[in-house]
Amino acid sequence: MKFSFVQQLSVCCFLLDFHYSKAQSIEHNGWLFWSHEQKISERWQFSYDMQLRSADRFDYANTLLIRPGIGYKIRENQTVTLGYTYFGTWEKENDKLEYEPENRIFEQFEIRNKLKNVQITNRLRFEQRFMHMQQEKIFAQRLRYYIQALIPVLANPDFTNGMYVCIQNELFLNVQGNKQSGRQIFDQNRPYAGTGYRFNEKLDLEAGFMLRYIIQEDKNVRNNIFQLSIKSSF
Template structure:
């Protein structure tokens, strides 16, 4: 078992164009803490469509850059990954509580490497993810909510290249969020990332401090005003 400490920083911007349609864009910087070194960097964009009855359909694409999994690695090869995905979200509001379900299927294209260098072409496999989350509204500060958030997310690999690690990883998270305003939310928490390595009998256990900014821009009211 390899134990590692990391810090994740993210910014997400969601623009709502109508009661049905929205676009979310994200940037993530993930770094080892000891020593300080980049582990992963990613950009993600997702189109969201509200289906009704608390269901939402999502289609998106991620550009991913994977640095070595060892922060002390001498070789610094960065491997690009292209990752389209489809997703369904379901929310169950229960008073101060909300239970959330996220179902995601993604196709992962990894740039091929040879002797520590990038070469032409991509390898690929599928991955399926399910996340069960819970939110609890603890209090209000200046009429804005403070929430306790927790989730557990399971990742399963599939494809011809997957031999020993059908189970890819599990992530357990707990954190606090505060809506500074109706459009801006700050969140901090702890994430445990338990991952099986491709050989099957080796694992990573990563302890991660997570810091996120979520920004929402609602254009639906502006559209109504312009139509009026």
């Protein structure tokens, strides 16, 4: 099913307005993000994401994410990807850092469309999560839906160079293992808005602000996140 740009942008704006009524814990974090796509052939590509996150109030670096994957273009604008994610966290407990590793396998389907020069991405990702929480091994599965619009504002006509605005959101749905991990079925929402500069077709630099909501049993956590992103493709 195809959606018009207006429909997709309306969904994105609706999700940006998502909020909760529970008591909230508010944190301030910084994320440094690099994503890369490497063309292997006309159909095959290699993708790689790396992310470094800070603890509350930029106290220390507490999360490292590394996510490689192999993608296959089933159509010019549609790609399926199989990949692996390493997700390591370090939390301070009594002035000591406690390490909790997580390994994931993911399957992903992505559609990229254009309306004039506006670039729209829809992505569905299914994850199998192998977690270590408080010395306990937990298996869970999660579904993630992501929508993004890149809107050129001071760019050349074909949007290969210039400034742009980015609006996006991602929703998280736990479909297995949520009780063991202490999570709700729907537990996370990530609205984001930012601005970036496209140097050429192969390199973007972007900065923005994300409101990450995490639903917990007793309270909700709201992360005010400043994110700096580098996006490359060759």
